[in-house]
Amino acid sequence: MTKINTLDIEIFFKTIKNPASKARTFRQMKSCFMSLFKSRIIEHNPFDLIKTIAEPKSESYTPKKDDLFGFFNYLKDAYYEMYLFSKFLSLTGLRKGEALTLTWNDINNESIMINKAWDRNSSKVQSVKTITSNRTVPLFPEIDSLLNEIKSLSNNIEVFSFIYKNAISSRFRIHRNKYGLKKLTLHSLRHYFATECLEAGIEKKSFKSGLDTAITKQLRTYIHT
Numbered sequence: 001m002t003k004i005n006t007l008d009i010e011i012f013f014k015t016i017k018n019p020a021s022k023a024r025t026f027r028q029m030k031s032c033f034m035s036l037f038k039s040r041i042i043e044h045n046p047f048d049l050i051k052t053i054a055e056p057k058s059e060s061y062t063p064k065k066d067d068l069f070g071f072f073n074y075l076k077d078a079y080y081e082m083y084l085f086s087k088f089l090s091l092t093g094l095r096k097g098e099a100l101t102l103t104w105n106d107i108n109n110e111s112i113m114i115n116k117a118w119d120r121n122s123s124k125v126q127s128v129k130t131i132t133s134n135r136t137v138p139l140f141p142e143i144d145s146l147l148n149e150i151k152s153l154s155n156n157i158e159v160f161s162f163i164y165k166n167a168i169s170s171r172f173r174i175h176r177n178k179y180g181l182k183k184l185t186l187h188s189l190r191h192y193f194a195t196e197c198l199e200a201g202i203e204k205k206s207f208k209s210g211l212d213t214a215i216t217k218q219l220r221t222y223i224h225t
Contacts, residue, residue, distance in 0.1 A: 001036060006046040019056040026053040061183040062191040074179050081162050082172060084150050089186060091143045093193030096168060096186045101125045102159040107147070112137045118165050140196075 009029070016022040030047045037045040063071075068090065075083035089099060097117035106113045115134050119126045155161040164171075169186060176184045 002042050004046060006049045009046055009050060013053065023053050023055040026050075060191055061185070061188050062195050063181065063184055063188055067181060068184075068189075068192060071176065071179050071181055071184070075175060078178075079171070079175055081153065082168075082175060084146065084153070085160060085163055085168070086172070086186070086189060087146055088143070088150065089189040090192050091140050091146065092137055093190050093197070094137065095190060100160055100163065100165050100168070103157055104154075104159060107159070109139075111139060120166055123166060 013022060013026065016025060030050075033042070033045050033047050036042045072083060072087055072090075075086060085099065088094075089096065092099070092112060094102075094112070094114065095117065097119065098114050100118040101116045102112070106115075113136055116125050116127055118124075150159060153162045172186055176182065
């Protein structure tokens with residue numbers, strides 16, 4: 001390891017053709033070399049001089065309402081806990097990490113307060129990444145019945161205490177593949193929520209900045225069928 005230099009690493013990355021594989025390998029190797037440097041096994045970190053290789057951006061996918069509701073009906077029988085979590089994301093627009101750390105104190109009759117998120121890499125609850133991520137999200141009317149279903153499985157503190165946090169994405173992929181919606185991700189449900197907001201007459205700049213309480217009343221007049 002002490003003999004590997006920046007040029008060796010650059011040559012190695014030229015052999016990886018797949019952009020996603022290249023980005024993942026870069027992230028993993030950089031972390032390893034950082035640990036080696038901190039442990040003083042190597043005197044210099046060769047990654048300090050290498051430009052970051054970012055993950056390629058994937059095209060956003062927004063499911064059609066009929067397809068999504070068909071999938072929800074499938075999940076309700078196949079994996080009830082995942083159905084509750086997925087339906088919740090589609091009705092709130094929350095990121096999965098934000099939803100996984102919710103407590104019942106974060107939710108009232110009108111809105112949800114977002115101020116923390118689950119970090120899969122550290123397996124810990126962390127503060128949200130940016131100031132704008134701290135926000136209040138208004139609730140669609142039909143979420144009341146969904147919350148009652150969630151409460152029947154939840155403990156008195158965590159909303160999604162029945163979800164194994166670090167496996168949520170992989171288990172979701174298994175079932176969406178079985179159903180046949182291979183482009184659908186948990187993040188797609190956030191795009192679906194945004195589409196529903198637009199159809200309800202909410203301006204894009206409003207929900208992108210956090211859907212603060214100023215538009216709560218307007219949103220709650222929209223019946224999400």
